[in-house]
Amino acid sequence: MKKLVAAFLFSFIALASFAQRDRAALNLAKFDYRKYHFGFALSGNQSSFFINYKPDFSFQDSLLSITNVPQAGFNLHILASYNPLPNVNVRFLPGLSFQDRSLQYQFLRAHNKIETQTKPISSVWLEFPVLFKFRTNRTGNFAAYALAGGKYARDMQSQKNVNNNQSSEIVVKLKSNDYCIEAGGGFDFFLPFFKFAVEFKTSIGLPDLLIHEDTKYAIPIDKLRSRAFVVSITFEG
Secondary structure (H helix, E strand, C coil): CHHHHHHHHHHHHHHHHHHHHCCCCCCCCCHHHCCEEEEEEEEEEEEEEEEEECCCHHHCCCEEEEEEEEEEEEEEEEEEEEEEECCEEEEECCEEEEEEEEEEEEEECHHHCEEEEEEEEEEEEEEEEEEEEEECCCECCEEEEEEEEEEEEEECCCCCCCCCCCCCCCCCCECCEEEEEEEEEEEEEECCCCEEEEEEEEEEECCCCECCCCCCCCCCEEEEEEEEEEEEEEEEC
16 A cells, blocks of 8 residues: 555646646646546545444454454545536545455463454445545646545445354354545646546544444444545546
8 A cells, every 4th residue: 555655646746847847838737627527537545444433342252353454455446526616626536445454363372372363345336426626827838736525435345144043154244335425636637638647635534333242253343334545536628
């Protein structure tokens, strides 16, 4: 994820230099006066959880700790933008988000030995974000912007129907529906034939996703909410 962010920052610096050097030539001069734009977004994500523990979680089956282990994934979205004003856009970005996360449990066993167990949780979210984009005035072929909004997501790979009583491997089960608030910002670069953007965004889930069952992995947790950091490049025509 650090390499991905570094690559995007390098691209931003290079494109900012290009935009300043080419300021005299105003690309896509009529772009802001069109009511609708379409494009797509390619993203890398790092997803994890907000964990709320029960007050007595450390007494459950000799449990010592639960560690959140963020992991990297990627997103694919199409983009539709309605532009009521030159500096205000309403964006709809339906698409897929492939997320991998893990919860790491440590248990105290006989002779003070510590046993570590990792529970991977994979999701393929079908996402429907709606975001408001507030952009500065163009400086040549460059502009900065802020984002705020929310999304509904449905996990197409949910294991909510797994029967842990019959399964050889106990899984941490999540609900299939999530609602999130999203905020971030980015930079627009107006190129001769399309608009390119580098974008940074965070997503915070609102509901408790955990399906509370009588297992040693679920009992200690009071609430489990999603969170993700997303770095995107978007292309609009």
